[in-house]
Amino acid sequence: xxxxxxxxxxxxxxxxxxxxxxxxxxxxxxxxxxxxxxxxxxxxxxxxxxxxxxxxxxxxxxxxxxxxxxxxxxxxxxxxxxxxxxxxxxxxxxxxxxxxxxxxxxxxxxxxxxxxxxxxxxxxxxxxxxxxxxx
Amino acid sequence: xxxxxxxxxxxxxxxxxxxxxxxxxxxxxxxxxxxxxxxxxxxxxxxxxxxxxxxxxxxxxxxxxxxxxxxxxxxxxxxxxxxxxxxxxxxxxxxxxxxxxxxxxxxxxxxxxxxxxxxxxxxxxxxxxxxxxxx
Numbered sequence: 001x002x003x004x005x006x007x008x009x010x011x012x013x014x015x016x017x018x019x020x021x022x023x024x025x026x027x028x029x030x031x032x033x034x035x036x037x038x039x040x041x042x043x044x045x046x047x048x049x050x051x052x053x054x055x056x057x058x059x060x061x062x063x064x065x066x067x068x069x070x071x072x073x074x075x076x077x078x079x080x081x082x083x084x085x086x087x088x089x090x091x092x093x094x095x096x097x098x099x100x101x102x103x104x105x106x107x108x109x110x111x112x113x114x115x116x117x118x119x120x121x122x123x124x125x126x127x128x129x130x131x132x133x134x135x
Numbered sequence: 136x137x138x139x140x141x142x143x144x145x146x147x148x149x150x151x152x153x154x155x156x157x158x159x160x161x162x163x164x165x166x167x168x169x170x171x172x173x174x175x176x177x178x179x180x181x182x183x184x185x186x187x188x189x190x191x192x193x194x195x196x197x198x199x200x201x202x203x204x205x206x207x208x209x210x211x212x213x214x215x216x217x218x219x220x221x222x223x224x225x226x227x228x229x230x231x232x233x234x235x236x237x238x239x240x241x242x243x244x245x246x247x248x249x250x251x252x253x254x255x256x257x258x259x260x261x262x263x264x265x266x267x268x269x270x
Contacts, residue, residue, distance in 0.1 A: 003154060006161040013165030020168070049228075050169040063165045112167045115234045119161045122241050126157060129245075129252045130150075133259070 003130075005060050006123045012062035013116040016050050019065055020109040023048050024102045031097040039087035043095040045071035071096055141189045146255045149182060153248035160241045163232050170228035174237065 051066035081090035
């Protein structure tokens with residue numbers, strides 16, 4: 001175990017939180033993306049989950065993306081006969097994205113990202129304390 | 136060579152412990168959103184007992200009045216090992232990492248590392264003084 005390994009672990013943590021922020025912004029951007037054809041399915045909210053992974057080359061336990069998934073909750077049906085994606089009865093299916101949830105998710109990802117960043121600066125502090133012996 | 140001086144040995148162990156704990160805490164932070172991950176910590180060796188063992192004189196030991204009696208194994212010689220942190224709440228995804236708590240532990244661990252490093256540096260300057268080098 002070396003202190004540099006701690007930096008590798010923390011940056012793996014930052015990387016996965018970055019993925020999470022990216023997905024949250026994808027979801028937010030597509031919060032009103034309806035189907036292209038009448039009666040079709042609109043944008044489905046994407047999710048991501050993490051897992052602890054083993055880096056065999058360095059014998060380190062990092063974190064990475066376990067899988068990308070989609071949210072299977074029901075779409076909202078909105079009555080809008082003038083909409084190009086409206087079905088025969090005049091209803092349009094809207095994406096199952098809830099902006100508030102996405103914003104909270106993004107906020108939490110940002111918090112975890114900062115915690116990892118702090119872990120890196122703490123590692124730098126430990127290394128500096130050690131190097132100070134040489135001065 | 137320096138390890139044969141007991142204080143260097145002791146401080147070295149303290150530093151190794153601080154670095155190992157730093158790695159474990161960093162891993163906790165990186166896995167702050169990993170489903171099923173439980174925060175871990177390192178059990179601290181009994182450094183007080185190590186000091187007592189090295190002080191030698193004035194040490195109280197259990198008397199053996201029968202050959203079948205066995206003295207307890209000396210404290211602090213076993214290496215640090217990971218223990219689970221039981222106090223943290225577990226989320227729906229089975230994750231049990233409290234970012235604030237981990238950040239606090241990380242900071243106090245860095246402080247302890249710094250103190251041990253300061254003792255190490257000071258003792259080196261004592262040695263330099265003793266051999267007549269300009270400290």
